[in-house]
Amino acid sequence: MALPTYATTGQKIWHYSYLTLCGLIFFFLIAPIIVIIPLSFNAEDFFTFTPKMLALDPEGYSLKHYRDFFTNPNWQQALVNSVKIAPVATLLSVSLGTLAAVGLSQSHVPFRRAIMAVLISPMIVPLIISAAGMYFFYSRIGLQGTYFGVVLAHAVLGVPFVIITVTATLVGFDRSLTRAAANMGADPVTTFFRVQMPLILPGVISGGLFAFITSFDEVVVVLFVGSAGQKTLPWQMFTGLREQISPTILAVATLLVVISICLLTVVELLRRRSERLRGMSPT
Numbered sequence: 001m002a003l004p005t006y007a008t009t010g011q012k013i014w015h016y017s018y019l020t021l022c023g024l025i026f027f028f029l030i031a032p033i034i035v036i037i038p039l040s041f042n043a044e045d046f047f048t049f050t051p052k053m054l055a056l057d058p059e060g061y062s063l064k065h066y067r068d069f070f071t072n073p074n075w076q077q078a079l080v081n082s083v084k085i086a087p088v089a090t091l092l093s094v095s096l097g098t099l100a101a102v103g104l105s106q107s108h109v110p111f112r113r114a115i116m117a118v119l120i121s122p123m124i125v126p127l128i129i130s131a132a133g134m135y136f137f138y139s140r141i142g143l144q145g146t147y148f149g150v151v152l153a154h155a156v157l158g159v160p161f162v163i164i165t166v167t168a169t170l171v172g173f174d175r176s177l178t179r180a181a182a183n184m185g186a187d188p189v190t191t192f193f194r195v196q197m198p199l200i201l202p203g204v205i206s207g208g209l210f211a212f213i214t215s216f217d218e219v220v221v222v223l224f225v226g227s228a229g230q231k232t233l234p235w236q237m238f239t240g241l242r243e244q245i246s247p248t249i250l251a252v253a254t255l256l257v258v259i260s261i262c263l264l265t266v267v268e269l270l271r272r273r274s275e276r277l278r279g280m281s282p283t
Contacts, residue, residue, distance in 0.1 A: 005140035033257055040250035047247060063253040075248065078236035085147070085232060086215040089154035093211035096155070097162025098204050102196070104163075105170045116163070123160040130157075131224040147190050153221045158211025165210065169203030202270040209263045215233065232270055 003015050003237040015198035042061035043222025044050050069075045070210070099118055104112045122130055134146065134153050143149035197204070226235070233252065240249050 011023075034279045036250055036255050037257070040247070040254040042247060045247055047245070047250070064256060065248045068246075068248045068256075069251050072248070075233075075252070078231050078233045081230055082216055082233040085150055085154060085230065086212055088170070089158060089215040090149045090208050090212040091213075092151065092155035093162050093216050094204060094208040095157030096142075097159040097211075098166050098200075099162045099205060100159070101166035101170060102200075105167065116167075119163055120160040122157050127220045131221045134221060135224040139200045143231075144225060145283035147230060150222055153225050154215035154218060155211075157218060157221065158207075158214050161210035161214065162204070162207030165203045166200055168213055169200045173199060202273050206267045206270045213260055217260075 003012060007015070039047065039049065041061045042050065042053060042065065043060050043064065051059050081210050088240070103109060104119075105118055106112075109115075131153075138144040138149050138153075143152070177195050178191050179197075181195045182188075186194065216232075217234055219232070219238050222230060222232050222235055223238070224230070232254075233237075237249050237252055244279075
């Protein structure tokens with residue numbers, strides 16, 4: 001936002017100081033990514049910039065680490081496991097989170113603030129505590145080390161994101177539309193899918209994308225509740241750092257960053273579309 005022409009000297013100093021501080025914080029957060037991406041093209045098996053890379057010599061760069069990722073059976077099995085787990089966990093998160101958000105948006109629901117706090121608690125409670133609790137609970141009911149156990153655990157972590165995004169979309173929802181549909185003879189299920197869902201769909205998809213990213217990048221919970229058969233991509237990266245340091249991890253990290261950027265871009269586009277549907281101009 002540009003400063004008005006009548007801004008005082010103090011206001012200008014505060015404005016540009018604030019922008020500088022935000023820029024420094026952004027650089028601090030983005031610096032590790034800036035370092036990792038070029039290192040993933042290192043022609044040598046090092047985690048540092050070689051003299052050839054610093055001299056921008058083409059011989060210092062290679063796609064060998066990316067080839068290793070796409071040809072190594074361990075990495076490919078981890079990728080397959082992540083692809084098997086994340087979409088199913090996302091589907092569960094979206095289904096449960098959307099229903100919870102729609103239900104809690106009704107003013108007549110008792111204790112809805114307390115229920116909301118419980119449902120979004122996985123986002124607030126430290127992940128290691130949630131993982132330990134799931135481990136002991138799953139051990140008692142026989143879900144420890146099973147595919148369904150990992151999917152259910154990731155779904156629990158994704159539900160808060162869906163609830164928050166859908167609840168934010170419902171803030172500008174016109175309740176008279178559902179009443180009009182009921183007056184026309186539509187049952188609650190038809191009203192939800194024909195009237196409510198099209199308007200809150202951007203929030204649902206945004207929450208689903210956040211849930212997918214959470215499941216795809218999660219490592220702590222899967223270490224507790226999973227088994228060797230459910231070794232996901234982040235688990236394989238963690239194992240590679242602990243047991244054998246391979247530069248292939250840099251290539252995988254770069255691919256995950258690219259995927260996350262693409263998904264977050266979609267989320268931003270959906271946010272703008274949601275604001276247009278609600279009659280708000282996106283900022």
